[in-house]
Amino acid sequence: MNIVVCIKQVPDTAEVRINPETNTLIREGVPSIINPYDTHAVEAALQIKDKTGAKVTVITMGPPQAEDALRETIAMGADDVRLISDRAFAGADTWATSYALYKAIDKIGFDIILCGKQAIDGDTAQVGPEVAEFLNIPHIAYVRKVEDVSDKSIRVQRLMDDGYDVVESSLPVLLTVVKEINIPRLPSLKGKMAAKKAVITKMDINAIGAEVENVGLKGSPTQVKNIFAPDAKVDRKVLSGTLEEQVDALVKELGVMKCV
Amino acid sequence: MRIEVRSEKCVGCQVCIDSCPYTAIVMKDDKAFINEYCQFCRACVSVCPEGAIIEIAEEGDKVKPADISDYKGVWVFAEQRHGYIASVAFELLGVGRKLADARKTTLSAVLFGSSENEAKELVKWGADRVYFCGDAIFKDFNDEPCSELLSRLISEHKPEIVLAGATPIGRSFIPRVAAKLKTGLTADCTSLEIDAETGNLLQVRPAFGGNIMATILCPNNRPQIATVRPRVMKRGEYVSDRSGEIIKVESGNLLCRTKVVETVTEESSCKVNLQEAEVIVSGGRGLGDAKGFKLLEELAGLLDGTLGSSRAAVDEGWIAYSHQVGQTGKTVCPKIYIACGISGAVQHLVGMSSSDVIIAINKNQEAPIFNVATYGIVGDLYDVVPMMIKKLKEAKA
Ligand SMILES: Cc1cc2nc3c(=O)[nH]c(=O)nc-3n(C[C@H](O)[C@H](O)[C@H](O)COP(=O)(O)OP(=O)(O)OC[C@H]3O[C@@H](n4cnc5c(N)ncnc54)[C@H](O)[C@@H]3O)c2cc1C
Ligand SMILES: Nc1ncnc2c1ncn2[C@@H]1O[C@H](COP(=O)(O)O)[C@@H](O)[C@H]1O
Numbered sequence: 001m002n003i004v005v006c007i008k009q010v011p012d013t014a015e016v017r018i019n020p021e022t023n024t025l026i027r028e029g030v031p032s033i034i035n036p037y038d039t040h041a042v043e044a045a046l047q048i049k050d051k052t053g054a055k056v057t058v059i060t061m062g063p064p065q066a067e068d069a070l071r072e073t074i075a076m077g078a079d080d081v082r083l084i085s086d087r088a089f090a091g092a093d094t095w096a097t098s099y100a101l102y103k104a105i106d107k108i109g110f111d112i113i114l115c116g117k118q119a120i121d122g123d124t125a126q127v128g129p130e131v132a133e134f135l136n137i138p139h140i141a142y143v144r145k146v147e148d149v150s151d152k153s154i155r156v157q158r159l160m161d162d163g164y165d166v167v168e169s170s171l172p173v174l175l176t177v178v179k180e181i182n183i184p185r186l187p188s189l190k191g192k193m194a195a196k197k198a199v200i201t202k203m204d205i206n207a208i209g210a211e212v213e214n215v216g217l218k219g220s221p222t223q224v225k226n227i228f229a230p231d232a233k234v235d236r237k238v239l240s241g242t243l244e245e246q247v248d249a250l251v252k253e254l255g256v257m258k259c260v
Numbered sequence: 261m262r263i264e265v266r267s268e269k270c271v272g273c274q275v276c277i278d279s280c281p282y283t284a285i286v287m288k289d290d291k292a293f294i295n296e297y298c299q300f301c302r303a304c305v306s307v308c309p310e311g312a313i314i315e316i317a318e319e320g321d322k323v324k325p326a327d328i329s330d331y332k333g334v335w336v337f338a339e340q341r342h343g344y345i346a347s348v349a350f351e352l353l354g355v356g357r358k359l360a361d362a363r364k365t366t367l368s369a370v371l372f373g374s375s376e377n378e379a380k381e382l383v384k385w386g387a388d389r390v391y392f393c394g395d396a397i398f399k400d401f402n403d404e405p406c407s408e409l410l411s412r413l414i415s416e417h418k419p420e421i422v423l424a425g426a427t428p429i430g431r432s433f434i435p436r437v438a439a440k441l442k443t444g445l446t447a448d449c450t451s452l453e454i455d456a457e458t459g460n461l462l463q464v465r466p467a468f469g470g471n472i473m474a475t476i477l478c479p480n481n482r483p484q485i486a487t488v489r490p491r492v493m494k495r496g497e498y499v500s501d502r503s504g505e506i507i508k509v510e511s512g513n514l515l516c517r518t519k520v521v522e523t524v525t526e527e528s529s530c531k532v533n534l535q536e537a538e539v540i541v542s543g544g545r546g547l548g549d550a551k552g553f554k555l556l557e558e559l560a561g562l563l564d565g566t567l568g569s570s571r572a573a574v575d576e577g578w579i580a581y582s583h584q585v586g587q588t589g590k591t592v593c594p595k596i597y598i599a600c601g602i603s604g605a606v607q608h609l610v611g612m613s614s615s616d617v618i619i620a621i622n623k624n625q626e627a628p629i630f631n632v633a634t635y636g637i638v639g640d641l642y643d644v645v646p647m648m649i650k651k652l653k654e655a656k657a
Contacts, residue, residue: 011283011468013468013469013471030283063295063296063297064296087296090296090298090299090300091298091299091300093444094435094438094445095438095439095442095443095444095445098435098439120469121467121468121469122447122467123447123448123466123467123469123587124445124447124448125431125435125447126431126435126438126445126447127435128435129403129432129433129435129436129439130435130436130438130439132436133407133435133436133439133440134439137517138403138404138517138518139403139432139436140403140518141403141428141431141432142428142432155521158428159428160341160401160428160429160523161341161427161428162341162525162526163523163524163525163526164523164524164526165400165401165520165522165523165524166520166521166522166523166524167518167519167520167521168518168519168521169517169518169519170517173517173518217261217300220444221438221442221443221444221478221480221481222444222445222446222476222477222478223476223477223478223479224299224300224301224302224474224475224476224477225462225474225475225476225477226301226302226303226306226474226475227281227301227303227467227472227473227474227475228472228473228474228475229472229473230466230470230471230472230473230606230609230610236633236634236635236636237634237635239635239636239637243637243639243643243644243647244647246637246639247637247644247647247648247651248651250619250635250637250648251648251651251652251655253635254563254596254652255655257595257596257617
């Protein structure tokens, strides 16, 4: 069985702060990390590998620096990795990203594809389902547990707003996973050695057999028109006096609003 | 297209570096240099005080627009669960009506599963037309049949805009529709408007964990598809005798390789029902411990409200995740939101800043929560909240 995991290197948005004077992002010293959801996808793949002996290949599409993220997954236990990288891929939206990933995955071969629920930089949650559509395979999103897996089928729990669904699918299938699914393992010593030594295979636009008008900025239906700082709409009302007087005034206002 | 720094004009002020959300600009020999992380968002172009950063057109830039002039009308995908239409559908009809009016076109809803009676509700909430397919295949949610039938209907009728809820259902299958039709999809929009000049849909959404907002366009492909989180848009007007057309759709042979074998509804998430609450009393790390929520519960009780929380309080284990408000929790839009001991990080604000009235209680007057608060009280919540409880009780007596 072949498992392909899609990971993305992202800025640690927990560390991103906004400069109140210029209203821009302060990115200085913000570390790049593997998208947190994707480490859960890697772990889910490794758990299936532990059970079935499947081969786990981790891929990422990104600039050359994204190699570091791939090495981390080798340290966790991935068998193989691919860096999908080409100048032509720059500026890709989710459509063009999914298209490139689909072309690469189709070359690699797959029975199960695992993605994170969403990437924390864009938060779109679109790439997984779009890749499945391109490959013409079913997908199940928001997987919080893999109940059973065989050569032909899989049964999982899918998180919904009001609980969860137990869903079965034939293979091949693509799953996107939420954090509840597992706790990612730490790299082993042996893994760390392997990660250091590993030669990272790169795939460019020719290697994946993609058409140039479908990748990068050119292949992207959406465009970013502009970015700006979230504005604070306020219709502020002043409460004055001692704390008790302020609370008094507030409770009166609440009374008007709610008819206490 | 390329973004390039004219090094002869660059004075090395580094303003562009701060502006770049992708860390794509670095200093080289005291001049700015744009590297391969560039996503062409143009943020740097507009901030450069020297006009040293420019956009350069390249061969092959002009993507030939698909023939988009035949596309007309605004569509709303009305999702249902267990037969009932989700409330987000009515909110989408609210914003959809405005968009349709701005484009001088019609508003349609699409309903798969559920019943014709529910389809009629969509008309009362503002739809001129409802495409309805009540086939059994839609009883449970499966991605493939939903995306296949919706794509087919879109290809046949060519709407210019399609809106869906950013719910586990909408976020799961709508991307397949966008992939199939080769068109753009913008997730989690917080504002949707028509650009008066071009007629394009201006889609505003948070990015980078809510730290910035981005306006997204889909100029050359149709339909323009967007998802919207529940409770972000206001519902339209309910008119019980509004008439509209219900068009029954045959599903035909739809491929479905997944099967829902069981559906489990979990109690806890239902009890909280944050998204329907009119009053929410929320607590953050400032509570200091789990017992603080007992106090807030008493306040919430007096106001017929429910309890919310920041992520910090959930991470501390003081309250269940189902109470979390914000980027990774729920988006809420109550009449009154009372934030106690919450600093007001952007990730929290994106989940509650559209509440009608926001009351902030925080002992640090610099806390960003005060920037969005209608009423702010600078003080210890353990003084303020008990005082409020006492006075509310007096007012009730
Ligand atoms: C990708 C991402 C997603 C996130 N999603 C969410 C989300 O969905 N929801 C969310 O809430 N956060 C989210 N966060 C976390 C967010 O950035 C903040 O860390 C969090 O909101 C802080 O919670 P807090 O305000 O309770 O705690 P703090 O920031 O620690 O603030 C506590 C406040 O309480 C005040 N205080 C202390 N004692 C008292 C007292 N006795 N009386 C009155 N005031 C007092 C302090 O002055 C302070 O302002 C997310 C972060 C990331 C990176
Ligand atoms: N550039 C990329 N390379 C590999 N996988 C990606 C990439 N972008 C997104 N993904 C995968 O798609 C998931 C959803 O991403 P997104 O749609 O950007 O929120 C991520 O959790 C990854 O598993």
